[in-house]
Amino acid sequence: MSTVTADTHAHEHADEHAHAGGFLSTYVFSLDHKIIGLQFLFSTLLWFVVGGLLALAVRWQLAYPWSDMPIFGKLLFAAEGGQIAPEFYTVLFTMHATVMIFLVIIPILAGAFGNYLIPLMIGADDMAFPTLNMLSYWFMWPAFLAFGASFFVEGGAAGAGWTSYPPLSVLNSASPGSLNGQTLWLIGLLCVGVSSMMGSVNYLTTIIQMRAPGMTMFRLPMTIWAMFITAVLQAFALPVLTAAGVMQIADRELGTGFFLPEGVAANNALPAAGGGHPILWQHLFWFYSHPAVYIMILPAMGMVSDIIACFSRKPLFGYKPMVYSISGIAGLGFIVWGHHMFVSGMNPMLGMTFMVTTMFIALPSAIKTFNWLGTVWGGRIQFTTAMLFALSFVSMFIIGGLSGIFMAATPVDIFIHDTYFIVAHFHYVLFAGTAMAVWGAIYFWFPKMFGRMMNEFWGKVHFFFTFVFLNCTFYPMHILGIVGFPRRLADPYHYETFRHLLPLNQFMTWCAIGMVATQIIFAINFFSSMFFGKKAGRNPWHANSLEWMAPSPPGHGNFDFQPIVYRGPYEYASPEVETDYYPQTQPPPEKQGDD
């Protein structure tokens, strides 16, 4: 039978490669999408720790301004006697955002899960361009090194915010953090961009060209649809950021003036030749960085859809509307960037236009939320750790989505722009949303990646404390924003308006410390389960999609048979079969009779 031939062939294939290389080519310079996915996963989780600690330092300053920071203070700023200096505070929040966005969220979604899941879920043996895939990981390393090294150069790491607005970011004299650290920051950003670009080209080609027989576009799991749209967004938005980044480097190093008006100078330095405009950067930057918001949430939405359908034991509600709404985001996502610039000095008429498009981009998110609720409705819900994280994603995304409407309303944005209301909003989307979804995805696909189950009890403990602490940390930021509490201030309390907010900030800081500490539980569970967890088997969750038909962990070439797809991935509780799941590869009953 054909299955047998495919089987033996796969084994020969695997042997060939196993003999071909030793440790280095198998685990380091690997061309296998699964190894590359895991390389991304481990690197990004490591940077997640760095980004989290940077956040704690920010929180410490906001709770106990100018006091010695315990433990880390002595290590990091011995010169100031353990205090956070104001210029270092700007570095802290700049690098916290940079690390979290460019070294954690984007590469963990597209790099780690995209790489690992795309070929498995579409029934391919690898990516279309394995070498390009390997390079996409290795191009992250210059970025790791540039960002990491920038802390140790004169003037310290970049301190002009993750948005890197000129002239502050371009004038060397404007801030200590805008010496060499800023150039390294831009180089790091360019490398991350190149890496993402390589990844997205690969994902698009793979999803279009390498689907298993029978896997039509409308039989793809939502995770794959989300990765596909994400790749489209990256492919079209990244060139703009790359160009803008090169222009900013030229402004800094070659004395061009793309983003500098004539004669601008800071700190009594020589005036710049100029001829450009600071707002140009904002347009170019947000032309990428607004779509990037979706690059940072769509894959999470896709994975959450799969997890929720699986543990509701029920088909995904409104599969096609879900697909259309993420495709809608891909289109609308390119014409809303100006909502970051309502008070920037951009023409207010243009602001109104962007306000209208921005209002409408809320619509696809609303549709998706209703469909998740529809999926849960009438199901037989299993409260696994993965499901808890996925449900919490829905619960938290509602908050993050709704708070966006306040900012889209231009008159309200005049007041809340650059306050903690904004900080609350994007932490609800990116931390309470994406990061929670990523944890859910790790608990869900861990058995596939390592062949063992993660501990459910400790998983739930991890979930509970993360969920409680994150809300206690981020929810009060909304009401801080209503007072007008500004972002990026090392010491907001010397304004009379904000003095009474100190106790609330101290409470938030302790919750943030608790939240970071809780991740120790996750780390121990993660690493001990890798070695001592219960053996998983191929399909521990009784899920439908193709990756669960492969061995856990899948060998080189992924499948030990040729997957043929008969239906979509969400046929749970189907009346056609006895079991409450109906794998995509399982032939329909009548064909079984023919055999």
Added chain:
Amino acid sequence: MNRFWCIVFLLVPIMGVATFAVAPYYNIWFPRDVSTHGITIDNLFMFILWITGIVFIATEWALFQFTWKYNAAHNPEPAKFSHGEHTLEVVWTIVPAAILLFIAIYQMDAFAAAKMRKPNMQPTAEITGRQFNWDVRYPGPDKELHTLDDIVRYDGNIHMPMGEDVLLVIKSQDVLHSFFLPNLRLKQDVIPGMEQAMWFHAKDTGRFDIVCAELCGWGHYKMKARLTLQTRADFDQWLAETYQAEQAMTTAKVGQ
């Protein structure tokens, strides 16, 4: 144990609403509004808060209700084999779209008033942001800016008259800053190489914070100024005194 998780999710809307309900009693709410236009912004905020609040409670309640009712341990019924519902999809696309369109149109006027309908008058003063201070330049007795008798103050104490329209020209000397007056519900980034206008009508006297709201370097946090709102008579008197003091200083300097 499953029910425990449902309760945890139910706590989200309960605590969420409670936080907003309690916050005003601890004064963690909008700072006092002393402008005539501020009420429009506050009301718009409250209007959106009500709409989003209702959606928030409804969706979070649905999440709680569904997880409570349909969990595998307590629900004997088999899962519904449903792939969706066309009518529902249409309803929950059109209803939010209509609400969003309404909000979009409803707010346009307030934004136009704040950023587009510049009053036709001589500027009351010119504000310049620089690392890390707000400088202010008032027209002298000739009532015109950028003449020899201008009154320029570098101490971050900005005086403005109440009870009338005030027009400010704002600009920057070096990097981006943002001129943020929480009590007047005003915020505008200032950009080197560009002159912008800002206007308000204050309805009360008092001293208020001026905050820099756009990152401008290491000293961003201390780029603080104070706004003193006075009656026209007090303002004129203060301006005259300041002018005289400045003239005296100049004469003294020239005399030396």
